[in-house]
Amino acid sequence: xxxxxxxxxxxxxxxxxxxxxxxxxxxxxxxxxxxxxxxxxxxxxxxxxxxxxxxxxxxxxxxxxxxxxxxxxxxxxxxxxxxxxxxxxxxxxxxxx
Amino acid sequence: xxxxxxxxxxxxxxxxxxxxxxxxxxxxxxxxxxxxxxxxxxxxxxxxxxxxxxxxxxxxxxxxxxxxxxxxxxxxxxxxxxxxxxxxxxxxxxxxxxxxxxxxxxxxxxxxxxxxxxxxxxxxxxxxxxxxxxxxxxxxxxxxxxxxxxxxxxxxxxxxxxxxxxxxxxxxxxxxxxxxxxxxxxxxxxxxxxxxxxxxxxxxxxxxxxxxxxxxxxxxxxxxxxxxxxxxxxxxxxxxxxxxxxxxxxxxxxxxxxxxxxxxxxxxxxxxxxxxxxxxxxxxxxxxxxxxxxxxxxxxxxxxxxxxxxxxxxxxxxxxxxxxxxxxxxxxxxxxxxxxxxxxxxxxxxxxxxxxxxxxxxxxxxxxxxxxxxxxxxxxxxxxxxxxxxxxxxxxxxxxxxxxxxxxxxxxxxxxxxxxxxxxxxxxxxxxxxxxxxxxxxxxxxxxxxxxxxxxxxxxxxxxxxxxxxxxxxxxxxxxxxxxx
Numbered sequence: 001x002x003x004x005x006x007x008x009x010x011x012x013x014x015x016x017x018x019x020x021x022x023x024x025x026x027x028x029x030x031x032x033x034x035x036x037x038x039x040x041x042x043x044x045x046x047x048x049x050x051x052x053x054x055x056x057x058x059x060x061x062x063x064x065x066x067x068x069x070x071x072x073x074x075x076x077x078x079x080x081x082x083x084x085x086x087x088x089x090x091x092x093x094x095x096x097x
Numbered sequence: 098x099x100x101x102x103x104x105x106x107x108x109x110x111x112x113x114x115x116x117x118x119x120x121x122x123x124x125x126x127x128x129x130x131x132x133x134x135x136x137x138x139x140x141x142x143x144x145x146x147x148x149x150x151x152x153x154x155x156x157x158x159x160x161x162x163x164x165x166x167x168x169x170x171x172x173x174x175x176x177x178x179x180x181x182x183x184x185x186x187x188x189x190x191x192x193x194x195x196x197x198x199x200x201x202x203x204x205x206x207x208x209x210x211x212x213x214x215x216x217x218x219x220x221x222x223x224x225x226x227x228x229x230x231x232x233x234x235x236x237x238x239x240x241x242x243x244x245x246x247x248x249x250x251x252x253x254x255x256x257x258x259x260x261x262x263x264x265x266x267x268x269x270x271x272x273x274x275x276x277x278x279x280x281x282x283x284x285x286x287x288x289x290x291x292x293x294x295x296x297x298x299x300x301x302x303x304x305x306x307x308x309x310x311x312x313x314x315x316x317x318x319x320x321x322x323x324x325x326x327x328x329x330x331x332x333x334x335x336x337x338x339x340x341x342x343x344x345x346x347x348x349x350x351x352x353x354x355x356x357x358x359x360x361x362x363x364x365x366x367x368x369x370x371x372x373x374x375x376x377x378x379x380x381x382x383x384x385x386x387x388x389x390x391x392x393x394x395x396x397x398x399x400x401x402x403x404x405x406x407x408x409x410x411x412x413x414x415x416x417x418x419x420x421x422x423x424x425x426x427x428x429x430x431x432x433x434x435x436x437x438x439x440x441x442x443x444x445x446x447x448x449x450x451x452x453x454x455x456x457x458x459x460x461x462x463x464x465x466x467x468x469x470x471x472x473x474x475x476x477x478x479x480x481x482x483x484x485x486x487x488x489x490x491x492x493x494x495x496x497x498x499x500x501x502x503x504x505x506x507x508x509x510x511x512x513x514x515x516x517x518x519x520x521x522x523x524x525x526x527x528x529x530x531x532x533x534x535x536x537x538x539x540x541x542x543x544x545x546x547x548x549x550x551x552x553x554x555x556x557x558x559x560x561x562x563x564x565x566x567x568x569x570x571x572x573x574x575x576x577x578x579x580x581x582x
Contacts, residue, residue: 009457016415016460017422017437018453019445028457031515035458038516039404042474045481052476053483055306055336056532056556057293062335076199080426091424094436 003040004033099262100125102579105319108265109167112159119159119170119214122265123152126172126216130263133582136244138236139258141177142185143217148172151214168211168326174258174267177218178225178301179310181205184215188301189233190223192421192428192447202299203334204268204310204327211326216264219254223449224418225275225303227251228521231512232451239508240282241580242546246505249279255313256283260580266314266323270300272307273406274500274525277537280313281500281549284539284578286320286566287313289525291557292532293338295324296331304413305336307406307529316576317538317567321345324559340557348560349567354388356565357493363399364498364524373499376541376548381497383572384565391497396485401478402527403519407455408462408475409530414452415459421447454515483531490555495565499524500537500549524551534559538566539575547575 009029013020020028074087083090100108100122111117127145134140155170175181178188180198182205187193201209208215222232230238230253238253240246241261248257252269256279259267269276271289280287288311295310302308312323328342360381365374381391423429423443430442448456462471489496501524511518528535533553540550550569554562570576 004461008461012457012461012464015464016456017419017440017444018448018456019441024453028454031454032458032461034516035407036461036471039408039471039475042401042404042408042478045398045401045474045478047474047477047481050477050480052473053479053530054476056483056530057336057338059293059336059338064332072199077425079199080196082423082427082429089425091436092433092439 002033003036004029099129101262101265101315104316105167105171105265105322108171109169112165112170115159119152119155120149122170122172123148123214123216126264129261133261133263136582137239137241137257137261137263139219139238139254139261139263140174140217141187141189141220141235141254144184144215148214148216155212155214166211167322168213171213171265172216173208173213174216174219174255174264175205176221176252176255176267176269178221178270179205179268180299180301181215181218184218186218186301187235188224189221189235190448190452191234192443194428196427200299203296203331205299207327219258219267221254222251223452224301224414225251225270225272226414226451226455228274228278228518229508229511230254231508232449234449237508240505240546241582242284243505245507246546247282247508249282249505251275252313253279256280256285256287259283259285259313259315261582266312266319268310268327269313270308270310271529272303272410273529274522276311276313277500277525277535277549277551278522280537281547282505284547284575284580285313285315286317286536286538286576287311288320288324288536288559288562289528289534290324290328290559291338291534293336294534294557294559295327296329296334296337298331298333302417304410305417306413307410317563317570318346318349320536321349321563338557343560345560345563348564350564351568351571353384353565353568356389356495358384358389358391359394359489359493359496360391361396361399361496361498362393363396368520368523369499369502370543372504372541372543373502373548377497377499377550380540380550380569383569387568387572394489394493396489396527398478398481398485399527402482402530403523405475405478405482405530406526407458407519408471409479411455411459412462412472413459415456415463418452418456423447451515479530482527486531486533494561496553498551500551504543504546504548528553532556534562536562536566538570540573541575
């Protein structure tokens with residue numbers, strides 16, 4: 001039985017902000033299905049009462065003094081922006097006409 | 098003979114005695130690159146002008162009494178996922194093709210303090226996702242031992258450039274084996290430090306709970322020196338560890354008498370080629386001859402490491418790579434009609450196939466309704482895998498096994514089947530999940546291709562890993578062989 005449908009792949013692509021062609025949807029459906037099927041071997045493991053490991057080091061709440069510092073210069077930051085105007089990064093309009 | 102056949106300590110001595118100049122070392126790099134780079138294709142960007150200027154100013158310093166550190170003047174290559182101010186950093190991705198970083202990664206700053214000379218930026222699988230360098234958007238680096246085979250990955254350029262004598266040493270990064278596997282394939286020494294040993298600030302993130310930067314060198318001794326220079330707590334990386342950095346080179350005593358070695362039966366089982374198995378057994382004999390003792394042990398959850406790794410690393414990657422959206426930096430798709438359209442087109446055009454596949458897998462594993470079944474389950478499996486190692490390390494000093502199941506494979510052989518490609522990392526992945534340090538040292542050849550011995554240590558015990566690797570290296574000749582380019 002297929003674990004992942006083409007509709008699910010389209011939904012996930014939308015969440016991931018990836019434009020996909022019908023061909024890619026077909027391919028990803030097959031490949032993700034194979035990888036997920038492989039990953040389901042984890043179901044053999046009894047993980048009742050097993051704490052999840054988010055992080056391997058025993059570090060908690062690494063804090064520092066809240067001291068204001070100079071930010072990066074604006075020209076530097078804008079250097080890599082694909083489009084900018086009046087010192088600000090430019091994107092297509094968000095609100096409808 | 099190449100200048101890079103000398104060890105760091107010898108070159109340092111020659112510089113000190115004024116029998117050698119930094120410019121000679123930098124010349125050696127670019128001369129060799131001119132000779133072999135069209136075959137090896139390890140570099141994405143060269144920094145020749147700046148490197149020669151740096152060499153000149155270091156040579157002026159040579160004539161003064163100012164203290165010069167051990168790495169003073171040594172030519173280094175950097176994997177192209179460490180940001181370098183004013184030097185293009187691409188992650189071998191179209192989405193960062195023209196990215197010009199405005200700051201230096203902590204490791205780059207530390208190398209500047211050590212006064213190394215950066216020769217250029219090295220090819221890799223796009224965003225470090227891959228085991229062959231075939232996922233680079235720009236070029237396929239080749240294995241200097243056999244140009245028809247892959248150099249390994251994702252730090253393929255880092256390993257190939259050292260093996261080819263284009264640089265003295267390099268830095269790579271390792272998320273699931275990306276330093277150790279290419280080091281094994283290219284016959285050089287590669288170490289993944291303990292998670293937290295080296296700052297990740299300025300390393301473009303793939304999977305933040307697994308990524309570590311580490312050195313790739315010709316010898317174990319040089320490896321220890323390079324790790325020394327880049328280690329330590331960094332206020333800019335809250336996951337760098339507040340632990341003392343020992344003097345790694347002082348661990349290289351050659352003495353492994355009484356060292357207790359564990360050999361996991363799972364690491365010599367199915368899927369591991371006969372030549373690899375034999376080379377490890379031979380290596381154990383060498384270590385035994387030096388006074389170490391070894392016993393077979395079991396890491397019973399090893400077989401779950403691969404699935405665990407792909408779920409966790411892809412989940413983390415899907416979050417980390419969300420920042421590449423065509424807004425603040427990097428590639429932007431032309432002709433987008435709305436902001437959403439801009440995001441989607443930019444990412445579809447900017448990312449390569451493997452990167453998209455992992456973003457999709459990670460997004461799926463983190464999505465509503467599947468989080469517990471996949472992501473959380475994998476994190477629980479991670480606990481069990483980590484526990485396996487803790488149990489073994491109660492009784493043993495190091496774990497020894499192969500670095501890879503086979504020698505380097507042919508270019509194109511595995512590219513069409515993601516799962517077959519993933520299996521190649523089965524012996525290196527468990528360490529990243531557990532955060533442990535591990536090294537690959539040359540331990541044999543099969544059909545003219547190098548094989549690597551993997552030595553795994555306890556958390557923050559790189560010293561014992563180095564001591565074992567060094568003793569083995571000094572007792573064998575594998576590291577002295579060079580590819581006939």
